[in-house]
Structures are given as C-alpha cells and as structure tokens.
Amino acid sequence: MxxxxxxxxxxxxxxxxxxxxxxxxxxxxxxxxxxxxxxxxxxxxxxxxxxxxxxxxxxxxxxxxxxxxxxxxxxxxxxxxxxxxxxxxxxxxxxxxxxxxxxxxxxxxxxxxxxxxxxxxxxxxxxxxxxxxxxxxxxxxxxxxxxxxxxxxxxxxxxxxxxxxxxxxxxxxxQIGQRKERKRSQLPPRQLRRAIDYIEDNCLRNIRLQELADLTGLSQSYFSHAFKASTGMAPHKWQMRARIARVKKLLERPETSLTEVATAAGFADQAHFTRVFKRMVGTTPASWQRGHAA
CATH class of the missing domain: 2.60.120.10 (Jelly Rolls)
Known part of the structure; x- marks a missing residue:
C-alpha cells in the first residue's frame, strides 16, 4: 500500500x-x-x-x-x-x-x-x-x-x-452518472490557449481545478465543462496526456532510471507510473525506453 x-x-x-x-x-x-x-x-x-x-x-x-x-x-x-x-x-x-x-x-x-x-x-x-x-x-x-x-x-x-x-x-x-448532459459553451480561444499553456507548463505536479478557474476568471464547474466542450477531454485528462508526453522525453535519455522518471513526473511510485503509462501508451515504460532511448 x-x-x-x-x-x-x-x-x-x-x-x-x-x-x-x-x-x-x-x-x-x-x-x-x-x-x-x-x-x-x-x-x-x-x-x-x-x-x-x-x-x-x-x-x-x-x-x-x-x-x-x-x-x-x-x-x-x-x-x-x-x-x-x-x-x-x-x-x-x-x-x-x-x-x-x-x-x-x-x-x-x-x-x-x-x-x-x-x-x-x-x-x-x-x-x-x-x-x-x-x-x-x-x-x-x-x-x-x-x-x-x-x-x-x-x-x-x-x-x-x-x-x-x-x-x-x-x-x-x-453523484457520478446522475448528471444530465447539457450543451456547454466552449472557452474563447485566448482563455483556452492560456489554460492549455498553464497545464502543459505545470503538468508534472498536481494542478487544482481552482487554479485553472482563477486563471480564466470562471467558476470551477463552468471552466471544467467549457474546457471539455472545447477539447473533447476533461482538464485532468489533458494534464495526464501532457505529463506522459513529458515523460517520454525523459525516457529518451538511456541513463535515466524508471524510478527517477516516476518521481520527477509526480507519480506515487514506479508501479503507479507503469500502470498509467501502459494504459495510455499501450506498453510499459521500460519497453518504450528500450525502443526509443537515444
């Protein structure tokens, strides 16, 4: 545990x-x-x-x-x-x-x-x-x-x-699964760009939804739904995708251990890192590193 x-x-x-x-x-x-x-x-x-x-x-x-x-x-x-x-x-x-x-x-x-x-x-x-x-x-x-x-x-x-x-x-x-789907407005392009840049710049740490809402001047609920309407995915899922992209850059260095990458990327431990990476990429970090390390 x-x-x-x-x-x-x-x-x-x-x-x-x-x-x-x-x-x-x-x-x-x-x-x-x-x-x-x-x-x-x-x-x-x-x-x-x-x-x-x-x-x-x-x-x-x-x-x-x-x-x-x-x-x-x-x-x-x-x-x-x-x-x-x-x-x-x-x-x-x-x-x-x-x-x-x-x-x-x-x-x-x-x-x-x-x-x-x-x-x-x-x-x-x-x-x-x-x-x-x-x-x-x-x-x-x-x-x-x-x-x-x-x-x-x-x-x-x-x-x-x-x-x-x-x-x-x-x-x-x-109340998961009990919310009625409603058509949501999308974020204006400038707000969307600001939110995406912030997520990708800070993707290796835990980003609170309130940070993103404050960044755009919106409520947490409105921002969350508007972001998904604009991108097709929730903010935390966009962050995880950005985190995995950053992780791949780290894995391209053959001298970097998986434990170091897991810690740098903010995962609880190497096992958690491996599970998330495999679910999103389709292979383990070790296999991906062997095929892509410089």
Missing part, C-alpha cells in the same frame, strides 16, 4: 477508546474510531486528501457540528441524527461536540491519484472540490455502515466486496 492519509489534527476533550480498526481498498482507506467526549469537546482538522466523515453511533441527546469557520457553529447540531461530512483536499474544518458522552464514526480517505485514474471519464472536478458538511443521505449512510462492518470484522470478506462497497459509495457521494 503506497497511499497513506496525512491528517493533521488538534483535539480537546476527545479520548480514543480501544484500538483503531481500519481497512484499505483500491483508492480508499477506511478508519473506524470510537471516542469518549467531554462537554464542549472539539477539534481542528486538515488533510491533503479528500475524505468523508460518517457518524455511525452516538451516546447522548446532543450532536456534533462541523464548520469551515471556527466559532460559527449551528444552534442545535442534534437536528441531524447521524450526519455525513464530505471535506475536499486541503480544506481546514473545526468540530464541536455538544451533549454527547461517546461517538463512533467512520472516516474514508480518498486517494485521488488512484480514483482519478480509475474513473477519469466520470469524475466531475467541481463535485470533488465542493465541501458538503452536515448532510444526510440514506444510501451513502447504508454503504458506510457496511464498510464499517468490514473494518471491524476480524476476518472480513473478499477484498472485491470491500472494493465494490467503496466504489458504490464514491459514486453515490459524488
């Missing part, structure tokens, strides 16, 4: 009870936490990866609230029974617990390098980067409980079962 969530947190009045129970599937890591809470307990959290927090069970008449601005909590967090919170990558959030003695929750951490490759044609960058805090969704909640059961089951079922559950939840959470 190469994906490791790097959550940073600061908590007060929250004590973890028992051992952390977790499982890893293709592009998703799931943690089940049981905690005891004192009155006014809370925390501050930020992670470089998007995640979903699902309240499974709670003891007490109150609730938990999660906000993006410290101190701006709701008056009655117990109105939502067991809330869900989707937090995009890099978004800092604060939580407060009110009138609860104990809490059990599931955290799902999404590896977008893997999921973006698996579902490149279906993903909507706007949905991935839009926070959804304190919401209810019976379908997502039901899938989350099945995932939590897999985490706490000592033997567990086949990994394909867990992978199927996390995939179904990911699709339901981001």
């Amino acid at each position: 190469t994906f490791h969530p790097k959550m940073q947190s600061r908590i007060e009045g929250i004590t973890v009870v028992g051992d952390l129970r977790w499982r890893a599937w293709n592009g998703v890591i799931a943690d089940v936490w049981s905690v005891e809470c004192t009155e006014g307990a809370g925390g501050e959290y930020v992670s470089p990866d998007p995640r979903l927090i699902v309240v499974l069970d709670k003891t007490g008449d109150g609730g938990i609230d999660v906000v993006t601005t410290p101190g701006r909590y709701r008056g009655n967090p117990s109105e939502i029974g067991n809330p869900l919170c989707y937090v995009p990558a890099g978004l800092r959030v604060w939580s407060r617990v009110e009138n609860l003695r104990a809490l059990r929750h599931l955290d799902l951490h999404f590896d977008m390098a893997t999921l973006g490759t698996r579902f490149a044609d279906e993903l909507d960058g706007y949905a991935v980067e839009t926070p959804r805090l304190m919401f209810s969704d019976e379908r997502v909640q039901s899938l989350a409980r099945l995932i939590a059961a897999e985490c706490t089951n000592p033997s567990g079922l086949n990994d394909l079962y867990g992978d199927g559950l996390t995939t179904a939840l990911f699709f339901a959470l981001l």
Whole structure:
C-alpha cells in the first residue's frame, strides 16, 4: 500500500477508546474510531486528501457540528441524527461536540491519484472540490455502515466486496452518472490557449481545478465543462496526456532510471507510473525506453 492519509489534527476533550480498526481498498482507506467526549469537546482538522466523515453511533441527546469557520457553529447540531461530512483536499474544518458522552464514526480517505485514474471519464472536478458538511443521505449512510462492518470484522470478506462497497459509495457521494448532459459553451480561444499553456507548463505536479478557474476568471464547474466542450477531454485528462508526453522525453535519455522518471513526473511510485503509462501508451515504460532511448 503506497497511499497513506496525512491528517493533521488538534483535539480537546476527545479520548480514543480501544484500538483503531481500519481497512484499505483500491483508492480508499477506511478508519473506524470510537471516542469518549467531554462537554464542549472539539477539534481542528486538515488533510491533503479528500475524505468523508460518517457518524455511525452516538451516546447522548446532543450532536456534533462541523464548520469551515471556527466559532460559527449551528444552534442545535442534534437536528441531524447521524450526519455525513464530505471535506475536499486541503480544506481546514473545526468540530464541536455538544451533549454527547461517546461517538463512533467512520472516516474514508480518498486517494485521488488512484480514483482519478480509475474513473477519469466520470469524475466531475467541481463535485470533488465542493465541501458538503452536515448532510444526510440514506444510501451513502447504508454503504458506510457496511464498510464499517468490514473494518471491524476480524476476518472480513473478499477484498472485491470491500472494493465494490467503496466504489458504490464514491459514486453515490459524488453523484457520478446522475448528471444530465447539457450543451456547454466552449472557452474563447485566448482563455483556452492560456489554460492549455498553464497545464502543459505545470503538468508534472498536481494542478487544482481552482487554479485553472482563477486563471480564466470562471467558476470551477463552468471552466471544467467549457474546457471539455472545447477539447473533447476533461482538464485532468489533458494534464495526464501532457505529463506522459513529458515523460517520454525523459525516457529518451538511456541513463535515466524508471524510478527517477516516476518521481520527477509526480507519480506515487514506479508501479503507479507503469500502470498509467501502459494504459495510455499501450506498453510499459521500460519497453518504450528500450525502443526509443537515444
């Protein structure tokens, strides 16, 4: 496993009870936490990866609230029974617990390098980067409980079962496949050229959709759809194509190792690099290098 969530947190009045129970599937890591809470307990959290927090069970008449601005909590967090919170990558959030003695929750951490490759044609960058805090969704909640059961089951079922559950939840959470197709306007030539130049100049690092939207003065959703209407592919797919083109230049140097190329090109590791390269080029990087190195 190469994906490791790097959550940073600061908590007060929250004590973890028992051992952390977790499982890893293709592009998703799931943690089940049981905690005891004192009155006014809370925390501050930020992670470089998007995640979903699902309240499974709670003891007490109150609730938990999660906000993006410290101190701006709701008056009655117990109105939502067991809330869900989707937090995009890099978004800092604060939580407060009110009138609860104990809490059990599931955290799902999404590896977008893997999921973006698996579902490149279906993903909507706007949905991935839009926070959804304190919401209810019976379908997502039901899938989350099945995932939590897999985490706490000592033997567990086949990994394909867990992978199927996390995939179904990911699709339901981001409503993949449920968006109606609408005819979108294309980007003006100058904006399109500016966006393409920026992507190709920065293709070896992770480019956030917000960067491209700011570059063109558009919303993330409008830019994403207008770019695809103009080029026939999503921005992240254009970036991956540009990254592979840059990688080929690196591979033309016979003295360059595949590990060096994978690192320089921003891939998680050599295995991830090989999978993406083979999917897009039709052969492995090693085979391509043997046939094209100077």
